[in-house]
Amino acid sequence: MDTPTVTLFLALLAVAAQAIVVGAVLLFVVGRLSPAARSLGSRVAAEVGPQALGLAAGVAAVCTAGSLYLSEVAHFLPCRLCWYQRAAMYPLVLVLGASAVARFHRIRPFAAAVALVGGAVSCFHILVERYPNLETSSCDPNNPCSIIWVEKFGYLTIPTMALSGFALILVLLAVARPSEPTTTAQEAP
Numbered sequence: 001m002d003t004p005t006v007t008l009f010l011a012l013l014a015v016a017a018q019a020i021v022v023g024a025v026l027l028f029v030v031g032r033l034s035p036a037a038r039s040l041g042s043r044v045a046a047e048v049g050p051q052a053l054g055l056a057a058g059v060a061a062v063c064t065a066g067s068l069y070l071s072e073v074a075h076f077l078p079c080r081l082c083w084y085q086r087a088a089m090y091p092l093v094l095v096l097g098a099s100a101v102a103r104f105h106r107i108r109p110f111a112a113a114v115a116l117v118g119g120a121v122s123c124f125h126i127l128v129e130r131y132p133n134l135e136t137s138s139c140d141p142n143n144p145c146s147i148i149w150v151e152k153f154g155y156l157t158i159p160t161m162a163l164s165g166f167a168l169i170l171v172l173l174a175v176a177r178p179s180e181p182t183t184t185a186q187e188a189p
Helices: 003-031 035-073 080-102 105-130 158-175
Strands: none
Touching: 003 035, 003 158, 035 080, 035 105, 035 158, 080 105, 080 158, 105 158
């Protein structure tokens, strides 16, 4: 596959992630006011919750694969802010994947903290792209953080895609719940 096709695919995944995040936030906010929305939110959380850690690991894996494609195949040189975002995303693949397999849900606050830090770096990187005068001396003058390698749909850049991944991981961590043990008719009292 060529780079424009891959970046379009990654951009479409980012838009899907954004739609899910916006939908989840709306469901949460409207659920505070509407019993029907609260009920729908509870049903969605009950359905997604047991698989949420695995889904979050999948999101982190896709983000990691995308960033590796862009640097290793498309030869887009990562800037310092990109490396900081990678430092937050890459470990989430292993941590969330192992936690999903082990069904260890107590990792959620720590994974959420890492995703929040990565999301904050993404937000700053988006600002630097839009306002290059914010670029500090910590950015490499030969590879500035203000370079926009990809721009899809008029707003989606690489840090925006990363932010979309971090936000979706945070939503999935918020709804992650251990699966309820099922009882069979013989076990029921």
